[in-house]
Amino acid sequence: MNSGMLVIDLKKYSLPGHIQKARRNIRELLKAVDLIVELVDSRIPYTGRAFEEEALFLNKPRIIALSKSDLADEKALRTWLKFYEENEDVPFICVNFKDVDSVKRFKSFIFRILKNVRTRFKDKKMMVVGIPNVGKSSMINALVGKKIAKIGNEPGITRGIQWVSVGKGLKLLDTPGILYKKVDHPVIHKKLCLVGSIKSFDDLDEVLEFGFQILKDRYEKLLIEYLRIEKTEISDIQYQNFFEKLAKKRKFLKKGGFLDLERAKFSFLKDLIDGKIGRIIYELPEDVIV
Numbered sequence: 655m656n657s658g659m660l661v662i663d664l665k666k667y668s669l670p671g672h673i674q675k676a677r678r679n680i681r682e683l684l685k686a687v688d689l690i691v692e693l694v695d696s697r698i699p700y701t702g703r704a705f706e707e708e709a710l711f712l713n714k715p716r717i718i719a720l721s722k723s724d725l726a727d728e729k730a731l732r733t734w735l736k737f738y739e740e741n742e743d744v745p746f747i748c749v750n751f752k753d754v755d756s757v758k759r760f761k762s763f764i765f766r767i768l769k770n771v772r773t774r775f776k777d778k779k780m781m782v783v784g785i786p787n788v789g790k791s792s793m794i795n796a797l798v799g800k801k802i803a804k805i806g807n808e809p810g811i812t813r814g815i816q817w818v819s820v821g822k823g824l825k826l827l828d829t830p831g832i833l834y835k836k837v838d839h840p841v842i843h844k845k846l847c848l849v850g851s852i853k854s855f856d857d858l859d860e861v862l863e864f865g866f867q868i869l870k871d872r873y874e875k876l877l878i879e880y881l882r883i884e885k886t887e888i889s890d891i892q893y894q895n896f897f898e899k900l901a902k903k904r905k906f907l908k909k910g911g912f913l914d915l916e917r918a919k920f921s922f923l924k925d926l927i928d929g930k931i932g933r934i935i936y937e938l939p940e941d942v943i944v
């Protein structure tokens with residue numbers, strides 16, 4: 655499997671009918687906003703984009719924020735920033751919502767953009783949109799400076815619309831717009847699983863084998879560190895024996911002393927989602943752009 659080298663035309667994969675309601679809600683909310691913040695997980699700078707929604711965003715000032723930049727491979731992220739610079743009209747910035755300085759820079763960036771944004775309201779208003787788990791609630795909390803949105807919460811809770819103050823003359827909608835991607839392309843589905851945007855899948859092995867292969871091809875050092883093995887051992891490690899080694903190291907055992915491979919696999923997936931294995935980017939421009 656040559657995991658990284660699949661060429662996908664994401665624009666072909668439009669949104670299915672049952673998501674229309676969520677879209678209508680977002681469309682309504684967007685009418686009241688002066689600026690849209692589109693959050694994109696830095697680990698999937700292309701697959702995480704909301705191409706399907708571009709019609710909703712038309713004629714609205716928008717910025718793209720690449721969230722969780724602390725979890726992304728720095729070199730690959732630089733490649734993506736260059737790509738964005740050359741191909742994207744929308745202003746963009748990287749942000750780590752867990753870092754105070756990064757949030758400060760993010761805030762000044764927003765205020766700088768807003769200078770050129772007109773409003774018919776007393777205050778300028780903005781809204782965050784993005785796929786599940788990308789950091790929307792974290793962004794709201796980070797900008798407001800206190801916990802008003804539940805982090806790690808399940809999506810879909812309807813609440814009254816409230817505006818919260820972010821600073822002088824700027825209000826933020828406390829309810830984020832959740833964008834669901836059409837995932838009938840297996841590679842899109844797997845990448846979204848690996849960043850925790852999709853939590854249900856039929857075949858854990860399919861998802862993990864894809865992630866494992868990318869790590870083996872591009873982030874071998876991270877696998878060596880994760881398993882605490884010698885450099886020379888890595889070339890022999892294949893998908894199955896990787897989890898045998900992991901289960902042994904972590905003492906994941908079932909009754910009778912058998913290795914609990916399933917536990918090792920779920921543990922690996924969680925570590926990938928949480929960025930515990932190291933800084934990874936699952937795609938480069940040349941992998942995904944047709």
Ligand SMILES: Nc1nc2c(ncn2[C@@H]2O[C@H](COP(=O)(O)OP(=O)(O)OP(=O)(O)O)[C@@H](O)[C@H]2O)c(=O)[nH]1
Nearest residue numbers: 722750751752786787788789790791792805806807
């Ligand atoms: N390392 C890191 N973790 C982040 C960052 N932003 C958010 N997270 C974590 O990512 C997870 C999801 O964050 P949320 O803010 O709940 O994401 P969301 O987009 O609101 O998710 P849904 O409400 O499910 O759509 C949480 O565990 C956050 O702590 C970031 O910039 N860096």
Ligand SMILES: [Mg+2]
Nearest residue numbers: 790791804807
């Ligand atoms: Mg949320």
